[in-house]
Amino acid sequence: MMVRYSAHDVEKWAAFSGDYNPIHFDKGMASSYGMTACPIQGMLALADVKNKISDVVQGKPFSAHISFRDYIVPDTDYEISWDGKRTVTLHRDGQKLITARLKDYVPEQPETGLGKVSTDAQMITCLDEFAHYRAEERKHPDALWSLGDSLLFRDIFNTESPREFTRDLSAKVGVSGLETINDVMSVSLAVQTNHTINVSEQALNISSVKQFSGFSINRGHPSLVLIDEEKVVIEFLVQLVSDNAVTMSSKSTVLIKRK
Amino acid sequence: MSTNTFDRLRELVCEIKDLDEDDIQRDTLIKDLNFDSLDFVELQVTVKKECNFTMNQTFFTEKTTFGDLCDHIDGKE
Helix, strand or coil: CEECCCHHHHHHHHHHHCCCCHHHCCHHHHHHCCCCCCCCCHHHHHHHHHHHHHHHHCCCCEEEEEEECCCCCCCCCEEEEECCCCEEEEEECCEEEEEEEEEECCCCCCCCCCCEEECCHHHHHHHHHHHHHHHHHHCCCCCHHHHHHHHHHHHHHHCCCCHHHHHHHHHHHCCCCCCCHHHHHHHCCEEEEEEEEEECHHHHCCCCHHHHCCCEEEECCCEEEEECCCEEEEEEEEEEEECCEEEEEEEEEEEEECC | CCHHHHHHHHHHHHHHHCCCHHHCCCCCEHHHHCCCHHHHHHHHHHHHHHHCCCCCHHHCCCCCEHHHHHHHHCCCC
16 A cells, blocks of 8 residues: 655645644754654544555454654655554565554543543544545545544644643753643654554544544643653553443643753 | 562563573673663663662663663662
């Protein structure tokens, strides 16, 4: 399966998800970090990897641990392959850019560290528009559970972390006084390193975007999982919940370089 | 060395590097596992979460073995 991304794809994903990390748009910033071009958002490329996963799992609940191994650039051909065992890979010229290791599904309990919200009409409309864009670009629709994961990721970007957490984070990164995660990302390199998804049978049975109505999005408290001389690593957990049962969850790991 | 640390760390590294358990023994050199920076971050994060131990890249030399790493995490080195 061959894939390619345009600058327009990057804009559309940013408009849908809220991921306006300047590294994806500022050539000077990208170059200062040794990149040959502005990288696309990892979650944009992951949308295609997830479609391959969908083909592989064939309706069976699963968990996937995804690693974003290196940056992906626009206007370049990449290939997505399944190794026949447990890994789907997006690669080019023998280099692995995204790896997704499939594992057994693990039932979860709902988490509400940062509360929960109901999926509203605006979210569904936004998701539907993005789904249509993707279906036109790829000539086939994205898997519905994959769109659910995108919806959860969007929630991470559109939910402000507690101010105390952000102030503590910005101090640890070395840029005191910033108020939001987006502010921190604008002054220091922030890279999503991993993404873990847990997808139940219920999620796999979602057959239309409209069916995402009536769910709640549960937000775990963001956590600072690691700090050393060079970096801070934080994790965000969000879940899609129905009738107090977790339909699917996403955990995103982000590395932020310390100043 | 704690058997649990060795077993868990081996399981983790096998998962990260797509290896079989037989590929990793106590005397396996860490450099032969070909960790890149992302592999190291992933290992660091999991070790921190499970053992509350912060691995530092300065610990590793050309001669560091897998057993050395386990001992280090267990506080014996």
